[in-house]
Amino acid sequence: MSYKILLVCMGNICRSPSAHGVLRHHLARAHLSGVVTVDSAGTHNYHPDAPPDVRSQSHAQRRGYDLSDLRARQVQEYDFAQSDLILAMDWDNLALLEEQCPPAHLHKVRRFAEFFQTSNQTVVPDPYYAGDAGFEEVLDLVEDGCAGILRHIASPTVLARCVPDWSHDAQIGCIQREWELSSFKVAMTLIQQVAELADLHDHHPEIWNVYRRVRLTLTTHDTGGLTHKDVALASAISALANS
Numbered sequence: 001m002s003y004k005i006l007l008v009c010m011g012n013i014c015r016s017p018s019a020h021g022v023l024r025h026h027l028a029r030a031h032l033s034g035v036v037t038v039d040s041a042g043t044h045n046y047h048p049d050a051p052p053d054v055r056s057q058s059h060a061q062r063r064g065y066d067l068s069d070l071r072a073r074q075v076q077e078y079d080f081a082q083s084d085l086i087l088a089m090d091w092d093n094l095a096l097l098e099e100q101c102p103p104a105h106l107h108k109v110r111r112f113a114e115f116f117q118t119s120n121q122t123v124v125p126d127p128y129y130a131g132d133a134g135f136e137e138v139l140d141l142v143e144d145g146c147a148g149i150l151r152h153i154a155s156p157t158v159l160a161r162c163v164p165d166w167s168h169d170a171q172i173g174c175i176q177r178e179w180e181l182s183s184f185k186v187a188m189t190l191i192q193q194v195a196e197l198a199d200l201h202d203h204h205p206e207i208w209n210v211y212r213r214v215r216l217t218l219t220t221h222d223t224g225g226l227t228h229k230d231v232a233l234a235s236a237i238s239a240l241a242n243s
Helices: 015-029 054-062 077-082 091-100 103-108 131-152 156-162 184-200 228-242
Strands: 003-009 036-042 085-088 109-111 167-169 174-180 206-210 213-218
Touching (some): 003 091, 003 156, 015 036, 015 054, 015 131, 077 103, 103 109, 184 206, 184 213, 184 228
Parallel strands (some): 085 109
Antiparallel strands (some): 174 213, 206 213
């Protein structure tokens, strides 16, 4: 399963594709590309199938983000049902989304600015007429918001969506899964494979084993609770165990 995030501005050529490119970059670095998917769209159909504004692409490229494959589109009715989180770049975008959204999905529609970690801004302002400084500000805010989104990925709602086969203990801040395997040898093989994945993810799971039984407990010890690293490793372990 995956958690689907849709990023929305007005025309889908400046702010939302910038956020799209930055977020997918950080998801990939965090081993979360297969766990969280990201898309972007506009409230208006001003630039159908157009690439992001050349200024957005240029400023993003200087920071290592490639937007060249993205193409503009308008928000569609199916987006409200298929997305788990729909983030508007400003208040006008939010109002238009809330007007279009079926009541059953209104809880998904929020502002991107709610995820800022350091900025006091309430919106990501449109840089179209703001020159170079405007495009740089968009990237600063988008990077700040993406840090908040990575924190959100360790929340109970996202955990239940992304790693439903793991139990979540909110009180001590961990997720856990246990297996009863066919033999001691198979159990040892699983533990070895988990160790290799843990090294790849720079993580340190707690592993308990008695004969054929293996129990894994994930928590990010240096932060005292769950982070996106736990989600990424849990998802990778689930894929391994289910293969």
